[in-house]
Amino acid sequence: MSKIKAENVNVYYGSKQALFDVSIDIAEKEVTALIGPSGCGKSTFLRCLNRMNDVIEICRVEGSIKMDNLELNSRKLDVVRLREKVGMVFQKPNPFPKTIYENVAYGPTIHGIAQSKEEMDQIVETSLKKAALWNEVKDRLDEIGTGLSGGQQQRLCIARAISVSPEVILMDEPCSALDPIATAQIEELIDDLKKEVTIVIVTHSMSQAARVSQKTGFFHLGKLIEFGPTDKIFKNPDNQQTQDYITGRFG
Amino acid sequence: MNLILVTFIILLAFTSYYFGRKKALVIQSSQRLTALPKFYGYYLAAWCAAPALIIFVLWSVFEPSIVKTFILQDYTDQNLTKNELQLIYTKVKALAVGTYTGNITNFLDESANKYIQLKGIANSAKVAIILAILIFSLSFAYRSVQKNNRMREPVEIFLKWVLFVASLGAVLVTIGIIFSLLFEAIRFFQAVKIFDFIFGTHWYPAKTFVRDGQPDPELMKDAFGAVPLFAGTFFIAFIAMCVAIPIGLLSGIYLSEYAGRGVRKYAKPIIEILAGIPTVVYGFFAALTVGPFVKEIGNAMGLEVSSESALAAGAVMGVMIIPFISSLSDDVITAVPQNLRDGSYAMGATKSETVKKVIFPAALPGIVGSILLAVSRAVGETMIVVMASGLAANLTMNPLESTSTITAQIVVILIGDQQFGDPKTQSAFALGISLFIVTLFLNVIALSVVKRYREKYE
Incomplete structure (x- = not known):
């Protein structure tokens, strides 16, 4: 079932066009990986899905992006509600310089989700458990989040993202700043999370895309070259460029 | 006189930069240089200016007190206080430059002549010594340039010392200011108790004013x-x-x-x-x-x-x-x-x-x-x-x-x-x-x- 349906999305930074007529169907409760060489527009596309491009003054998005028949690329859209439903995890772990507890409680607080302290405690605990971090931090929830290791910080960011029970989580190269062990933990986590949420992940690592995703989209020079089941993309792509990229001939 | 001397040293330093650089270009034709040609110029200029200027500064700092000691030697048998000696020396100096208006005693006149004489000797000696140092240090440095010794390190060390002296100056001035504040403040606290200063609730210094003598401690x-x-x-x-x-x-x-x-x-x-x-x-x-x-x-x-x-x-x-x-x-x-x-x-x-x-x-x-x-x-x-x-x-x-x-x-x-x-x-x-x-x-x-x-x- 389709969760997000993008049609003819064009993105411009000032006069420079970054995305050309991208159309893609992202299925519910699956992991969709976006791969491609640096600067190909995959992160730009990802940021369209929760309107993070709004932060960039010169950025302009055209086309239609619908999530459950709600038009995302519309002036009238309530961006705050959208971001409650579509969470995001960034390339570099970016916990707030607050305690671990406050980091996870941040979203529920601003969206008024928890009615009481007990409820908030419950949300924090569940989120940290889902992010496979609870056992490591349960005794030091009042320590500063930035004091954790890189992998723990990234899992804290994932806990923060799932604390508001989003329907979609966007991940922008979530493992590129992590060591292999931390990467493996995050990948395992992604596998667990997809039972409940739709995940879109941008990654530089093709092996990671092959491991975690069900669908893969290959971007090149701002265009979506090929999109399909991950197996097919990696084993038997239709497009020569995809074939070349997968086999490491460029990129 | 001093101005001419300093100008001369500085001009000479610029000239030696030029010669050092030129010499380097000549050396370049036969062997590989140890540094860029400008370093040869800096090297020569630094050796020209630094020793001469250091001696010049030291001399200028110490000369007056040495001259003073010589002049006041003649007065040691009179059992004068420090302030009186200072007064005499001021008079002698004034007489020597012709701005003295009081009574001129023979003794004073003699001292003034001695002062002029000493000053003359000191000046000639200064010029002579500085010229000698210039010749010595320049020839030493030039020989080093001729031999194509390593040039970059000495120049870097020289620059390090220049920077050090600049920061030392800044630090010393700060310390000097703090100490002058401190000494005067200590003197103040000898007259007024520190407790009265910190905890007193009346500030009215004008009322302590008395024309002569010490103000009333109660006030x-x-x-x-x-x-x-x-x-x-x-x-x-x-x-x-x-x-x-x-x-x-x-x-x-x-x-x-x-x-x-x-x-x-x-x-x-x-x-x-x-x-x-x-x-x-x-x-x-x-x-x-x-x-x-x-x-x-x-x-x-x-x-x-x-x-x-x-x-x-x-x-x-x-x-x-x-x-x-x-x-x-x-x-x-x-x-x-x-x-x-x-x-x-x-x-x-x-x-x-x-x-x-x-x-x-x-x-x-x-x-x-x-x-x-x-x-x-x-x-x-x-x-x-x-x-x-x-x-x-x-x-x-x-x-x-x-x-x-x-x-x-x-x-x-x-x-x-x-x-x-x-x-x-x-x-x-x-x-x-x-x-x-x-x-x-x-x-x-x-x-x-x-x-x-x-x-x-x-």
């Missing part, structure tokens, strides 16, 4: 109580911060987070212009415009307002400090990493929530640091308070009355007639050193807070 006890001045200083600084912190901080947040590039481009320099206005201009603005305005408003509301009020001075001082706080807090807020903002926005936080919950706490140490720096600026500010807050040291917490500050009292004490050695004059040093300690303390805290903030993000 002294009650004239130098610094409490009203400290209270006034911090009170006015407090009023200033009440104006400056909200406006400065909010405008800093607006500039860094909300303003578009166009607004920021013009608004920031305009706010910074406030920092460029001379404080004396703020001073008469406070005294002539704000002061009377406050009085008028107060009178209209039936309040007793003096025309020089703490409120007027503090408010204007606050305006003066706004750019400090807004500019510094703008900088620290801008320095908060963008990925924290992204993290907050991606959670669905609005701009104001992001500012309040993420950016402001993250930037807080830097903001506190900038506020402390601004406080120390407010405490040390002089011109505005001299002109607008009144000069009578009232111990009051009423912003509508006039009050006085440490800086303003120092000005009052040191303008007009004053006697050195008088406790009234020395009290300025005691006030100065207390002010120095307060601002030093504030600056140290501010800098350590800012430093801790830096460590967090770099």
Whole structure:
């Protein structure tokens, strides 16, 4: 079932066009990986899905992006509600310089989700458990989040993202700043999370895309070259460029 | 004479730079250089100028006291005090240059001749020695250049020493200032008990004035109580911060987070212009415009307002400090990493929530640091308070009355007639050193807070 349906999305930074007529169907409760060489527009596309491009003054998005028949690329859209439903995890772990507890409680607080302290405690605990971090931090929830290791910080960011029970989580190269062990933990986590949420992940690592995703989209020079089941993309792509990229001939 | 000598040394140094470089180009044709040609020039110029100038400076420093010793040798058998000897030496010098107008004794005349003679010898010796050193050091250096020795290292070492001497100078001057403050303050505290100074509540130095002899110790006890001045200083600084912190901080947040590039481009320099206005201009603005305005408003509301009020001075001082706080807090807020903002926005936080919950706490140490720096600026500010807050040291917490500050009292004490050695004059040093300690303390805290903030993000 389709969760997000993008049609003819064009993105411009000032006069420079970054995305050309991208159309893609992202299925519910699956992991969709976006791969491609640096600067190909995959992160730009990802940021369209929760309107993070709004932060960039010169950025302009055209086309239609619908999530459950709600038009995302519309002036009238309530961006705050959208971001409650579509969470995001960034390339570099970016916990707030607050305690671990406050980091996870941040979203529920601003969206008024928890009615009481007990409820908030419950949300924090569940989120940290889902992010496979609870056992490591349960005794030091009042320590500063930035004091954790890189992998723990990234899992804290994932806990923060799932604390508001989003329907979609966007991940922008979530493992590129992590060591292999931390990467493996995050990948395992992604596998667990997809039972409940739709995940879109941008990654530089093709092996990671092959491991975690069900669908893969290959971007090149701002265009979506090929999109399909991950197996097919990696084993038997239709497009020569995809074939070349997968086999490491460029990129 | 000295001017000609120094000019000569410097010109010679420039010339030797040129020759050193030229020589290097010649060497280059036969063998590989050890450094760029300009280093050969620097090397020669440094060897030319440095030894000669060092000797010149040392000579100029020590020559007068040596000459003095020679002259005063003739007077040692007369059992004169140090002050009398100093007087004689001043007379001798005056006679020698022809500006002496008193009685000329034979003895004095003889000394003056001796002085002229000594000066002549000293001058010729100086020129001779410096020329000798120039020849020696230049020939030594030139031989080194000819041999194509390593040039880069000596030049780098020389530069290191030049920089060292410059910073040593700055440090020594600071230490000198602190010690001169300290010594005079200690003398003051010999006349006035430190306890009376720190805890006394009356500041009225004028009443200790007596035409001759020592002032009455009982009067002294009650004239130098610094409490009203400290209270006034911090009170006015407090009023200033009440104006400056909200406006400065909010405008800093607006500039860094909300303003578009166009607004920021013009608004920031305009706010910074406030920092460029001379404080004396703020001073008469406070005294002539704000002061009377406050009085008028107060009178209209039936309040007793003096025309020089703490409120007027503090408010204007606050305006003066706004750019400090807004500019510094703008900088620290801008320095908060963008990925924290992204993290907050991606959670669905609005701009104001992001500012309040993420950016402001993250930037807080830097903001506190900038506020402390601004406080120390407010405490040390002089011109505005001299002109607008009144000069009578009232111990009051009423912003509508006039009050006085440490800086303003120092000005009052040191303008007009004053006697050195008088406790009234020395009290300025005691006030100065207390002010120095307060601002030093504030600056140290501010800098350590800012430093801790830096460590967090770099």
